[in-house]
Amino acid sequence: MEVKIGVQNANRELTIDTTLDADEVQDAVSKAIADGTVLALADAKGRRIVVPAEKLAYVDITTSVAGQVGFRS
Template sequence: MEVKIGVQNAPREIVIESSQTADEVQSAVAKALEGSEKIFALSDEHGRRIIVPAERLAYVEIGESAARKVGFGTA
């Protein structure tokens, strides 16, 4: 699923494809914002970790988990 992370004072957002579920991402965001975690961390599909200081989070957009279409067909 695609996750977009907005970071304060950064001109671009971070966009990753994560294998985590929407509920797992939402739980990580909630923990970071409530103060129980100092960082917000996610893993992408390739095993790389994205770490953002919790106080710098501007927004997190969680996309739908849908299979990617391959090819040029419309079906």
């Protein structure tokens, strides 16, 4: 699942391909905001992204959809 994280005062968004499902990502974001801590997510390769909850602008959770090859009828 692809997660895009917008950070306040940053020109680029952070993108991570995580093995978590949408509900787990949403729970992690909600908990980080409620507790005033950091949002920490890891991708399938072990890379970890940590963002202070007060700096989050948005979190876009998108399920990966495989592209189709060829013609459709």
